[in-house]
Amino acid sequence: MAVFVYAENINGVYKKAAFEAVSYAKAVADKAGDTVTAISINPTDSSDLLYKYGASNVINIKDEGLKNFSAKAFAQAVSEVADGNIIVFPHTTDASSIAPMLAVMKNYSLITNVLEAPESLSPFQVKRKAFSGKGFMHAKAEGNGVIITVSQNAFGVKENAVSGSEEIKNLSVANEDTKVISHEQSSGKLDLKEAEIVVSAGRGMKGPENWGMIEELANVLGAATACSKPVSDIGWRPHTEHVGQTGKAISPNLYIAVGISGAIQHLAGVNSSKTIVVINNDAEAPFFKSADYGVVGDAFQIIPALTEKIKAIKG
Amino acid sequence: MKILVCISSVPDTTSKINFTADKSAFDKNGIQWVINPLDEFALTKAVKLQESQGATVTVINVGDAATEPVIRKALAIGANDAVRVNLDPKDSYSTAKEIAAVAQNGGYDLILCGKESIDYNGGSVPGMVAQLLNQPFVNASVGLDVNGSEATAVREIEGGKETISVKLPAVIAGQKGLVDEKDLIIPNMRGIMSARTKPLQVVEPASSEVKVQGVSYDSVPPRAAVKMVSPDNLDELVRLLHEEAKVI
Numbered sequence: 001m002a003v004f005v006y007a008e009n010i011n012g013v014y015k016k017a018a019f020e021a022v023s024y025a026k027a028v029a030d031k032a033g034d035t036v037t038a039i040s041i042n043p044t045d046s047s048d049l050l051y052k053y054g055a056s057n058v059i060n061i062k063d064e065g066l067k068n069f070s071a072k073a074f075a076q077a078v079s080e081v082a083d084g085n086i087i088v089f090p091h092t093t094d095a096s097s098i099a100p101m102l103a104v105m106k107n108y109s110l111i112t113n114v115l116e117a118p119e120s121l122s123p124f125q126v127k128r129k130a131f132s133g134k135g136f137m138h139a140k141a142e143g144n145g146v147i148i149t150v151s152q153n154a155f156g157v158k159e160n161a162v163s164g165s166e167e168i169k170n171l172s173v174a175n176e177d178t179k180v181i182s183h184e185q186s187s188g189k190l191d192l193k194e195a196e197i198v199v200s201a202g203r204g205m206k207g208p209e210n211w212g213m214i215e216e217l218a219n220v221l222g223a224a225t226a227c228s229k230p231v232s233d234i235g236w237r238p239h240t241e242h243v244g245q246t247g248k249a250i251s252p253n254l255y256i257a258v259g260i261s262g263a264i265q266h267l268a269g270v271n272s273s274k275t276i277v278v279i280n281n282d283a284e285a286p287f288f289k290s291a292d293y294g295v296v297g298d299a300f301q302i303i304p305a306l307t308e309k310i311k312a313i314k315g
Numbered sequence: 316m317k318i319l320v321c322i323s324s325v326p327d328t329t330s331k332i333n334f335t336a337d338k339s340a341f342d343k344n345g346i347q348w349v350i351n352p353l354d355e356f357a358l359t360k361a362v363k364l365q366e367s368q369g370a371t372v373t374v375i376n377v378g379d380a381a382t383e384p385v386i387r388k389a390l391a392i393g394a395n396d397a398v399r400v401n402l403d404p405k406d407s408y409s410t411a412k413e414i415a416a417v418a419q420n421g422g423y424d425l426i427l428c429g430k431e432s433i434d435y436n437g438g439s440v441p442g443m444v445a446q447l448l449n450q451p452f453v454n455a456s457v458g459l460d461v462n463g464s465e466a467t468a469v470r471e472i473e474g475g476k477e478t479i480s481v482k483l484p485a486v487i488a489g490q491k492g493l494v495d496e497k498d499l500i501i502p503n504m505r506g507i508m509s510a511r512t513k514p515l516q517v518v519e520p521a522s523s524e525v526k527v528q529g530v531s532y533d534s535v536p537p538r539a540a541v542k543m544v545s546p547d548n549l550d551e552l553v554r555l556l557h558e559e560a561k562v563i
Contacts, residue, residue: 010473069477071442071452093472097454100407100442109526110407110439125530131341132433134332136533142526177451177482181467185475193473197562221563233496239457240471245328245433246352246491254562265328268433271535275560277552278541288541293555297546309553310563 001032001121002084004039005055008095010185012044016157016194017090019053023158024150025088026054027117032086035162039081041066041074051164053157058166065175068183069094073175075101081169082106086124091149092193099149108145115154129154132245132268152193153251154272192241195224197254198273200243202228202266204259204280204299208236213303214258220310226250228260244269258299262287279303316370316461318361319421321414321428321440322389323351324382328433334532341434341532350385353429355392356493359500360459361427362393368461370425371395375417377410379403383515390510391502397513402520406527407435409520411443416521418448423484425466430455430488435529441488451485457492 005025007018018040025036038047038055047058059081066077075098078087087102089095091113103110113129119138124146130137192198199218205211211225218225225241232242243250245268255273259280260266267290270276278291279302288294295302326332327347335342350358361372374389376382377400386397400413418426426445431438445452457476458469466481471490481487502510544552556563 015473069472071454072445075446093455093470096438097442097452100411100439101446101452103408103439103526104411104443104446110437110443111527112437112439127533130435130532131326131332132436134535135334135341136535137435138530138532140528140530142528177485178453179480181478181480183472183475183477185472189474191473232491239492242491249436254556254560263329264331268328275556275562276538277556288543290538291541292538292560293552294541294543295546295549295552296543302546302549306549306552309549313553313557313563 001034001086002037003029003032003034003086003088004037004082004084005088006078006095006098007038007040007050007055008090008092009040009043009045012042014043014045014049015090015092017092017152019049019157020152020155021088021090021150022050022053022055023160024117024155026160028086028088029054031118032121037084039078041077047164047166052159052161054160054162056162056164058164059169060166061169061171063171063173065173068180070175070178071097071101072177073173074098075105077171077173078102079105080171085145087147089147089149091151096149099147103147106145106147108147109141109143110147111139111141112149113151114148115151117155129249129272133249133271134268151251153196190224192224192226192243192248193250196252197221197223198226198250198252199223199256199258200226200228200260201231201258202260203230210300211237213307217256217303217307220307220314228266257287258303260287261285262290316364316368316425317421317423318364318370318372319418319423319426320354320358320361320372320374320394321426321444322354322358322374322376322385323432324348324376324378324385325351325432325434328352332534334534338531338533348382348385350389351429351432353431353433353490355499356491357427357429357489358389358392358394359494359498360489362500363494364461365393373398373421375400375414377402377404377413386515387510388502390513390515391506392500393506395513397515399515399517400520401517405525407437407439407443408526409522409524411440411447412522412524413520414440414444415447417518418444425461425483426486428486428488430490441486445486448486451481453479453481453485454488456487456489459487459489459493
């Protein structure tokens with residue numbers, strides 16, 4: 001049962017999600033009594049970074065035609081080298097675009113949003129997130145090959161160093177259907193889905209001009225910022241920060257919700273956070289029922305004070 | 316231009332999710348059904364292209380007769396006609412196969428979908444349809460323009476966005492941003508009346524191959540009771556996060 005894993009990079013640099021996917025693949029390979037082969041497309045980072053999490057073979061695809069992302073061309077490239085019956089992807093935007101196309105190319109089963117190591121290997125059965133975080137599904141793959149995408153921050157990044165070797169594959173995949181016109185990436189901003197701490201705020205902040213204190217708290221914690229749906233609908237914050245059922249589903253270690261009442265749709269996107277802190281001036285806010293820690297009070301006083309106290313211990 | 320919009324009938328976003336006593340299935344009792352919210356962005360975008368470019372919009376749903384009210388709502392929003400594949404969908408692959416089979420002969424220039432459904436969250440159908448039809452695929456789209464035989468799509472990427480030109484026919488999976496929330500169309504009386512007489516074709520499934528089975532389901536376990544901390548004692552909150560939860 002050869003285990004392959006797609007190690008995603010951005011501009012050549014491996015993502016944390018890639019290390020998590022390799023960690024997951026290693027757990028599967030250990031169970032199967034096999035090794036992990038990682039596939040990466042045009043990386044500039046060293047393969048040592050992947051050996052560290054358990055990949056003993058790394059196939060680096062070199063292809064000028066794959067400088068720009070195309071789901072179809074990337075799926076084609078992975079299909080040419082992934083010669084195993086288990087292929088692991090992170091559940092990132094790019095990987096979850098490639099995986100369904102690859103599943104059809106290979107005629108494999110596809111199980112997305114996987115949360116834990118598999119319950120069994122043959123048949124392949126695993127727990128996955130469903131109903132936007134309001135439930136879990138134990139999914140069983142039919143047939144011999146399976147592709148899975150691992151929900152970010154669910155399995156975790158686990159060091160498991162092995163000695164590895166690298167192989168360069170020169171491909172030239174046709175990439176004619178799509179053409180990237182422009183690519184904007186804000187540098188230095190923490191990715192919301194990868195972040196281990198997220199500070200989020202809702203209508204209780206009264207206006208976009210008050211977000212400075214949310215950003216400062218996030219900054220001190222090394223956290224990403226997020227918001228509730230009404231806030232992105234009004235345009236106080238960009239859509240990309242909306243967490244919830246129809247926005248992004250996240251699973252950070254710590255989720256701090258400020259001035260968010262906790263509608264069921266919001267909870268759906270955040271309730272797999274490991275620890276939830278709710279700060280709200282309404283003691284009846286439903287979110288307190290789903291929180292680990294709660295503070296009833298004025299966010300405009302609490303947030304700056306909390307920021308100072310965290311600054312002090314981070315010293 | 317011909318557009319096919321894939322819609323899924325899902326539990327209303329406010330639904331509490333319960334499973335049957337033996338945990339083998341989702342409990343549909345007392346559930347209100349709606350168009351998958353992410354598909355609604357795709358449908359609204361299609362109706363806007365219908366207005367601006369004279370496109371025709373067909374909606375497709377893979378589902379049993381119980382999904383017809385949701386299909387009628389899509390017609391009331393402005394789709395020209397609808398196809399229902401008479402199959403209670405079991406997994407993403409079987410759903411994608413049915414959509415691709417209908418699309419194969421339809422000559423559609425553009426297939427629009429939501430990037431995932433809010434029930435099973437597979438996020439797999441759009442990409443599978445694209446591959447089954449051998450068409451390009453753009454996922455997580457937050458913007459779309461069509462110009463003749465080419466589309467320009469904006470897709471969300473981690474920490475940014477990317478603008479791509481795509482040769483049609485293509486499959487585009489969208490989300491909020493494809494149109495704004497405030498631009499979603501709420502059917503008016505005229506739309507609702509005309510939806511009653513718009514064509515809704517029912518076709519029988521082409522195949523029944525299932526690749527993934529839901530063996531059992533679990534609810535989310537409740538959290539331990541919340542620990543309340545006084546706003547005058549934030550040191551205690553910091554201590555709990557540091558020492559007890561060990562998250563800072």
